[in-house]
Amino acid sequence: MMNNQKKVDEGLEYVKNAEKSLKTSFMKWRPDYESAAEQYNKAATCFRNAKSFDQCRDALLKAADCHKQNRAIFYAAKALDQAILVSKELGDLRNVGELANRAANMFQSHGSAESATSTLDKAGKILEAQYPEDALKLFQRAADISQDQDSVRQSAEFMSKVARIHVKLKEYELAADAIRRELGLREQSESYQAAGRLAVALVLVHIARGDIVAAERAFKEWGNYCEAPEVQCLEMLLQAYDEEDPEAAKAALSNPFIKHMDVEYTILARDLPLPEQTLPVINPVVAATSVGGGSVDASSSKADADSGQGNEEDFEEGGLC
Structure with a gap:
């Protein structure tokens, strides 16, 4: 002391x-x-x-x-970068996003794009648990800077974080957009195995949106990057939703491959609403007859209906007299 x-x-x-x-x-x-x-x-x-x-x-x-x-712009940015870590020690994260953006601006002005993305990434990780919306913006900016610098793989990694935060926040429309952008970057960098896993993620997100048609379209567009077990899982899953088979959907969503995806997608798959089977429409006349225990001939039913209609017409013509 x-x-x-x-x-x-x-x-x-x-x-x-x-x-x-x-x-x-x-x-x-x-x-x-x-x-x-x-x-x-x-x-x-x-x-x-x-x-x-x-x-x-x-x-x-x-x-x-x-x-x-x-x-001395570079050293100014370094001081702000250190202030971010000290804010973490303090437990005061309110200004971390602002500090990170200021530091990134200075690093970029100095021509140090790599240092800029490093600061944004660091601050995003610090904010992600408590302030996911702020972290998302930092990762998005880091992805943009990396792409401008032709660091395609790094940009894809940042977009992966953006997509997963959107999923966590249940912003499925934005998550789908982020995954599509990441897929393009993975394709550009020839990371085909990662693209296959993302195709599964995109299908899950579209199902969460309630858009099975978009899910099928995503599978047709990107499914060629999936490995055989992934293709089999997706075909089973999409067929289950198309046929409104909750048991088959549950079995597909329990696939070990899905359970070993990034935690956000695993949780998404676990919480997806299963398809509901459409109940057959029951003829009310038949149902009433079944309850009485007898059967009624169709022609006699029609005759009774016509007779009832005639009585109603007679009543209308004669009135109460």
């Missing part, structure tokens, strides 16, 4: 030195941003060692601002 306080005091001393560097005077017209950034970085290290993460993050943000003012 004493050692932690000592480190905090040391960090505060560095903060004072940084503030002095930023002051101007009659003989010093411009703040010394470079020295201030260095002092803030040293302060952040002291605060981190003392586990005073709030002060650590504050020092890092000030260091980032000083680097930016000094046009």
Whole structure:
């Protein structure tokens, strides 16, 4: 405890030195941003060692601002990247998405696209459990940057995360769009085995949407990338829904292949509504006769109906007289 306080005091001393560097005077017209950034970085290290993460993050943000003012964009982005990790330690994730986007902008301005996607990925993983919508946006941007840099495989990995979050949020229309984009990227990078697994995922998502026609269309379009067990599973599944056979659908969804997919798709398959068999329509006249235990000739039934109709007409003509 004493050692932690000592480190905090040391960090505060560095903060004072940084503030002095930023002051101007009659003989010093411009703040010394470079020295201030260095002092803030040293302060952040002291605060981190003392586990005073709030002060650590504050020092890092000030260091980032000083680097930016000094046009040291890469180092400013690095300071923001560290602030993201400190926010995780604090358990305060409210501004993680904003910090990640700011850092990514700076890395891109510096020409460091790989560092930009790394920061977005890191922040997305931190946010995914508590703030999946924010994480989704970060992964989406990382996918776009990777694709712009012709990193097709990496872009596909980020789109995979986007699709799975959409599934988790039950946003099946958006999930289908993300899977189709990922399929295109997997095809482009010749990752055919991964494309086969995605074809199964796309069919499951369309079934979750309640669109069996789209599910069949997806199988026809992408099923050629599936291996034999996957094809057999999908054919059985689609036939079960087409024939409204809940037992066959349940058996297909229990396939070991589906159970070993990414957890989001496994849960989706587990929770899919099974098809309902359409009950045959029962003739009410026959049903009533069956209850009485006898049978009625069709011609006599017709005659009774005609007789009833005639009585009703006579009643209408004669009135109450």
